[in-house]
Amino acid sequence: MDVDTRLLRYFAAVAEEGTLTGAAQKLFVSQPALTKQIRRLEDDLGVPLFVRSRSGMALTEAGRELAARVPALLDGWDEAVQATGRAARLLRLGFLDAGAVGAVHEVIAEFRRARPEWRVELRQFDWSDPSAGLARGEVDAAVVRLPFPGQEGLNVRELFVEERGVLLPARHPLANNGTVEFRELWDEPFVAAGAETGAWREHWLAAEEREGHPVRVGAVTSRPDEWLGAVAAGCVALAPASTARFYSHPDVVFRPVRGVSPSRVGLARPKGRTREATLDELLEAIARRLSRR
Amino acid sequence: MDVDTRLLRYFAAVAEEGTLTGAAQKLFVSQPALTKQIRRLEDDLGVPLFVRSRSGMALTEAGRELAARVPALLDGWDEAVQATGRAARLLRLGFLDAGAVGAVHEVIAEFRRARPEWRVELRQFDWSDPSAGLARGEVDAAVVRLPFPGQEGLNVRELFVEERGVLLPARHPLANNGTVEFRELWDEPFVAAGAETGAWREHWLAAEEREGHPVRVGAVTSRPDEWLGAVAAGCVALAPASTARFYSHPDVVFRPVRGVSPSRVGLARPKGRTREATLDELLEAIARRLSRR
DNA sequence: CTGCTTCTATAACCTGGTGGCATGGATGTG
DNA sequence: CACATCCATGCCACCAGGTTATAGAAGCAG
Numbered sequence: 083m084d085v086d087t088r089l090l091r092y093f094a095a096v097a098e099e100g101t102l103t104g105a106a107q108k109l110f111v112s113q114p115a116l117t118k119q120i121r122r123l124e125d126d127l128g129v130p131l132f133v134r135s136r137s138g139m140a141l142t143e144a145g146r147e148l149a150a151r152v153p154a155l156l157d158g159w160d161e162a163v164q165a166t167g168r169a170a171r172l173l174r175l176g177f178l179d180a181g182a183v184g185a186v187h188e189v190i191a192e193f194r195r196a197r198p199e200w201r202v203e204l205r206q207f208d209w210s211d212p213s214a215g216l217a218r219g220e221v222d223a224a225v226v227r228l229p230f231p232g233q234e235g236l237n238v239r240e241l242f243v244e245e246r247g248v249l250l251p252a253r254h255p256l257a258n259n260g261t262v263e264f265r266e267l268w269d270e271p272f273v274a275a276g277a278e279t280g281a282w283r284e285h286w287l288a289a290e291e292r293e294g295h296p297v298r299v300g301a302v303t304s305r306p307d308e309w310l311g312a313v314a315a316g317c318v319a320l321a322p323a324s325t326a327r328f329y330s331h332p333d334v335v336f337r338p339v340r341g342v343s344p345s346r347v348g349l350a351r352p353k354g355r356t357r358e359a360t361l362d363e364l365l366e367a368i369a370r371r372l373s374r375r
Numbered sequence: 376m377d378v379d380t381r382l383l384r385y386f387a388a389v390a391e392e393g394t395l396t397g398a399a400q401k402l403f404v405s406q407p408a409l410t411k412q413i414r415r416l417e418d419d420l421g422v423p424l425f426v427r428s429r430s431g432m433a434l435t436e437a438g439r440e441l442a443a444r445v446p447a448l449l450d451g452w453d454e455a456v457q458a459t460g461r462a463a464r465l466l467r468l469g470f471l472d473a474g475a476v477g478a479v480h481e482v483i484a485e486f487r488r489a490r491p492e493w494r495v496e497l498r499q500f501d502w503s504d505p506s507a508g509l510a511r512g513e514v515d516a517a518v519v520r521l522p523f524p525g526q527e528g529l530n531v532r533e534l535f536v537e538e539r540g541v542l543l544p545a546r547h548p549l550a551n552n553g554t555v556e557f558r559e560l561w562d563e564p565f566v567a568a569g570a571e572t573g574a575w576r577e578h579w580l581a582a583e584e585r586e587g588h589p590v591r592v593g594a595v596t597s598r599p600d601e602w603l604g605a606v607a608a609g610c611v612a613l614a615p616a617s618t619a620r621f622y623s624h625p626d627v628v629f630r631p632v633r634g635v636s637p638s639r640v641g642l643a644r645p646k647g648r649t650r651e652a653t654l655d656e657l658l659e660a661i662a663r664r665l666s667r668r
Numbered sequence: 669c670t671g672c673t674t675c676t677a678t679a680a681c682c683t684g685g686t687g688g689c690a691t692g693g694a695t696g697t698g
Numbered sequence: 699c700a701c702a703t704c705c706a707t708g709c710c711a712c713c714a715g716g717t718t719a720t721a722g723a724a725g726c727a728g
Contacts, residue, residue, distance in 0.1 A: 083456055083512050084380045084381040084511060085379070086377055086379045086380075087378055103676080111715095113675090114676090114717080114719095117678090118678095122715095128463075128465060129463040129465055130463070136676085136723065136725065137724090138676090139675095143462045145459075147461070148458070151451065154451065155448060155451050161444070162440075162444040162445065162448065163420060165441070166420050166424070166437040166438075167422065170422040170423070172422055174421065219376050394703090394705090404688090406706095407687080407689080407705090408688070411687085411706090428704085428705095429694065429696065429705085430696085430703090432704095
């Protein structure tokens, strides 16, 4: 019988979490999708894995047998992926926005000179996965924005802190001010990340700094160009200061904001994985460079 | 990064076989499908796994690393599937045609009385997989028709031998004869299994008994009802004698044939897997009953 | 008892992955 | 020089998997 490792991750998440709803949030998928997948797994195996109830999903005996084996299988696969990367002398780095990556390109160029036999791949991820590919094991390490959901399962090293400002349509009245008070933005329509990103979405809507004032969501997007487009079309969005340097749009302006917490940039890698010395070397170099700011 | 175990089996087959074309036959898929899948695996990993040449596919260093780990992962998964079956007291048997299964139903009924806590699931597979689900690990054991491709990788025990005859349209001139000479059928349009089944297809077209005379394929099908339908519509097809007892169609008749080898029925199970005592017990009972004929 | 909350299940719809067939291109071989 | 044997590509059909919206069941508070 064939399965996708994705399905195994789903199963493991539900087994651990005990509810579909909860697991769905951690996995960045909708609850109905999980319902269907878990049911399909049971159908394929011909064996019930959970007992459903109002309070959630409890493992059956067969489910416990499976749950006992799945983590090792997933780890085994991740290790195999890592091994092919090692064999091919490839290091994969994930990132979300050009701002956070900043001087990383220079570090990589130096690294390349020092270790010409290695290749470094820099992959950009969209905001549907705030872990920049780490959650799914698609990269060896990632430059991330803290905080994000799933962070606890990773090894995260904070690098630096950056003020957040706001992107405004060029014609917006506040676009003339030097600095904007966050309070003035409370009733503006915000660009938000997808609902599946939970706390990450909240953080970029600055839900905590609103003193209970409700959020108006004007657009939902997960990619930088759509994001700028939405602002040009009349929405507003919080953004780290570096955004102003790396992205630009004729009808969008960036203004500092008083009253929102800063954005923290970190370097993340999987927990407790076998260490690849060359990767450590690169990450160390990146950390040194970025922390300096 | 997520993969389907199917993709891993594909990779393992190509790695072992050394050619896409050859592996495709063993896997019962088309060669272009394999080409695409292997390429996708390489793209996902961001690492080339094979070096292509006119003579086939040679593993790269990274490919060897992967090939060294994949079998263990696949075995691990199969074992996990088996474990859930054990925990749920479930035995899965695959079969292809009602004829070969014959008295198995009675054996199962007896077994059920003796071990009421166990459940036996009898699953029918179509001819796109002559191993009746064993190749993909979908069953614990299977009643099969020998020979079939992939047989070497399994533990096969021959049970009995059964003459093959021919299914003819009722209005066919030969339908009046008592026994048909196979030679008389050489130019008839045959119903065949899909090209992906290789030697299995050949065997049921009796390619070896034609003394080089070419085959005329009148229809391709993988399911019993389509198969009978094709015969009713004017094709002919070889079939084991038991077919006459288990399938019937108003416009189709069965006649014995002289000059084709008989069909051998066997009981197959995965090689070198941990033995489940209860499964052994059931298989032993089936073997005893079927061999008696 | 009623309304709210918190679970899972179902329905309708959309998209992209996966496979099949037919065909092309490259490269040794009789 | 034709042929056989590989792998790659283009086009098409289908289904698995996702999303949103909504229903259904069951505790819990007033």
